[in-house]
Amino acid sequence: MTDAVLVDTPAEGVRRITLNRPDKRNALNHAVRGGVLDALREADEDPEVRVSIIRGAGSCFSAGYELGDGNEGHDLPYFTPGGEGFWPRHVTDAWMSIWDLAKPVIAQVHGWCLAGGSELATGCDLVYVSDDARIGYPAVRFGVPDMQFHAWFLGPRAAMEMMLTGDWISGEDAVRLGWANRVFPADRLDDEVLAMAERIALVPPDIAQLNKRTVHRAMDVMGLRTAIRSGTELCALGVHQPTFRAFLGDAGIDGAVGGERTDGGSLTEALQRRDEPFGDYRTGGGTEPS
Secondary structure: OOOOEEEEEEEOOEEEEEEOOHHHOOOEOHHHHHHHHHHHHHHHHOOOOOEEEEEEOOOOOEOOEOOOOOOOOOOOOOOOOOOOOHHHHHHHHHHHHHHHOOOOEEEEEOOEEEOHHHHHHHHOOEEEEEOOOEEEOHHHHOOOOOOOOHHHHHOHHHHHHHHHHOOOEEHHHHHHHOOOOEEEOHHHHHHHHHHHHHHHHOOOHHHHHHHHHHHHHHHHHOOHHHHHHHHHHHHHHHOOOHHHHHHHHHHOEEOOOOOEEOOOOOHHHHHHHHHHHHOOHHHOOOOOOO
């Protein structure tokens, strides 16, 4: 297990997985993504575990995928067939695989939960947020989301607004719109989520896994999985648009997300220029991600 992911057992039957790159706002590099999936699979195979929690260390859950040089020295954590749309298929397959695990997985979200971080949280079976949570997808200001969950979990109107502005929503709004289950004060989030996990762990796992499956089967029948898979093709189309290609050049990134750094451009400056007209995220004051 990588140091970028910590695993502990805070209560009987409960496995807790912590994204541990607080200095990078838990950016999801290859090591973190692989570590999370490995820990979840180990928990699924462990007869002593009945439910898992995923949370972030430091000030937030996750600010999204690694766009800098944090993937250097790390291989892709799992195989995905190559070709057009590789990256969105690669990450979407991972988060949707959480639905197919036997045991429930909880996302414990505080602070920023952006882009790829919101995809990871959405892939979990339950989402509990703090009152300081901020959920958004600022990358729509230069590209197309990898995992198109928004219309399903926010409703089409709120999803459209987020897709056309890149604005974030609060933890309270995330609950109101249906993306999250409940919101708690930030200083109580750990205790409240653990209490819910312990309550879930009281249900025998042979029954819990079937009940989890009934909900996901219904979502499949409604077309959610197919719609998300179709969305990866729009993301693949997005990387060929002039705006996206110009951003990569401005940021000094060779290729799509996960590509190698080049000598030209500054990622931080490119992201600041992206957000400057909106006055948020990197340009909105000291509470914004850096």
